[in-house]
Every structure is written in structure tokens, then in C-alpha cells.
Amino acid sequence: SAVISQKPSRDICQRGTSLTIQCQVDSQVTMMFWYRQQPGQSLTLIATANQGSEATYESGFVIDKFPISRPNLTFSTLTVSNMSPEDSSIYLCSVEGGKGSTEAFFGQGTRLTVV
Amino acid sequence: GQQLNQSPQSMFIQEGEDVSMNCTSSSIFNTWLWYKQDPGEGPVLLIALYKAGELTSNGRLTAQFGITRKDSFLNISASIPSDVGIYFCAGPRGAQKLVFGQGTRLTINP
Secondary structure, three states, X not given: OOOEEEEOOEEEEOOOOOEEEEEEEOOOOOEEEEEEEOXXXXXXXXXXXXXXXXXXXXXXXXXXXXXXXXXXXXEEEEEEOOOOXXXXXXXXXXXXXXXOOOOEEEOOOEEEEEO | OOOEEEEOOEEEEEOOOOEEEEEEEOXXXXXXXXXXXXXXXXXXXXEEEOOOOOEEEEOOEEEEEOOOOOEEEEEEOOOOHHHOEEEEEXXXXXXXXXXXXXXXXXXXXX
């Protein structure tokens, strides 16, 4: 399985500011995914990030709020823009287990608290 | 859309007891995945199931893919303190995207 590193692991941010979360993978992957896990809740997919194309967002998530970059096959960033306390969540980066595999592997997550 | 209903939402057991949790779907899945999430960590894949009726073990964990392809269960035998965490079922929803159950929070009393 791939080794996935996320930075920062946690942060406390002021409302109205933005935070960029980085995700680094130790091998090249075609698809990377960003999930949100609100306190005490399950995981919800925000968007799919493919290298060389714009990210595809799930219903309820928009690019202006969660811009994503995917400059190469081992790296992606997710920005949480103009934050409010409702954005306090764990944000998780995920990659496919292999080409065409359904399995997914996750980074350790970024715990964001907005005050 | 596809939804996964996972139960129970939480369990409080004594060390050494067996644990059983299940997941049901309103639609058919071709794959069932079971993950565990420790506090402050991302989910870790425990077991993947690919075939209806399949029964797969990973140490003290056993999971089965239901014959109807709309359900799966996970059993943990002889629980130990490190089994504490949140267990999620998941299934594919389109191109390698996953939909997750609500999770089962397991607490173990020593």
C-alpha cells in the first residue's frame, strides 16, 4: 500500500482565513481523493483530483470553497477558503489501491478547528 | 444515491468478548470494504470482499459478503484493548469513489 503524508496534521485557524493542506504520496497514482469527516461523523467525499485536469467535485462542494491542485502524480493540495466554524473537521487525503482497484488508502488526516 | 446503514452505532464490551457489526445497502455492491480508524489517524483497510458469499479472515477479524450483495458483516473474536476504535464499512460508488457507513464505535472495558 502507498504511504501517504499529510501536512499539517492539525491547525487552529481564525474564521475568514484560508488553510492549504498538502498530501504527498510515495508512489505515482492516477487518482487522489479528498474527504471530509465532520466531528463524530463518517467520511464524505469532497472531490476527485486527477493530474492534468480540473478536480471533480461532489454535490454540495464547490471549487471556490475548496480549490484543489494536482501538479503531478505524487502530490495534491486542498485549500479550505474563507473558513467558518462549520468547516471544523478532519480532512483526509486518499489514493486508489492500484490501477482500477476499488480499495483506497488514507493519510493520517488534518484536524482543522476554526475559531 | 447509494447509502450504507451500519449498526450498531456504538458498542461497549468486556475484553475477551466477541464483536459483530453489520452494514446494509439499498442497492447492490460488487465490493465491500471494512476499515478501522484509530483516534487522530486516517482509516486503515482491514478486509476487502469481492464476491457474494465470500468469507474472509484477517487474524481475529472475519468478514462476509452477503449473498444478496446488499449486506456485509464484520466479526472480531476475543477482543483486546487495541481493538478500540471506529469501524467503517465502505463500498464503491462510481469510478473508484467510496461511500461509507456511519461507523461503529467500539469501546472495550478491561
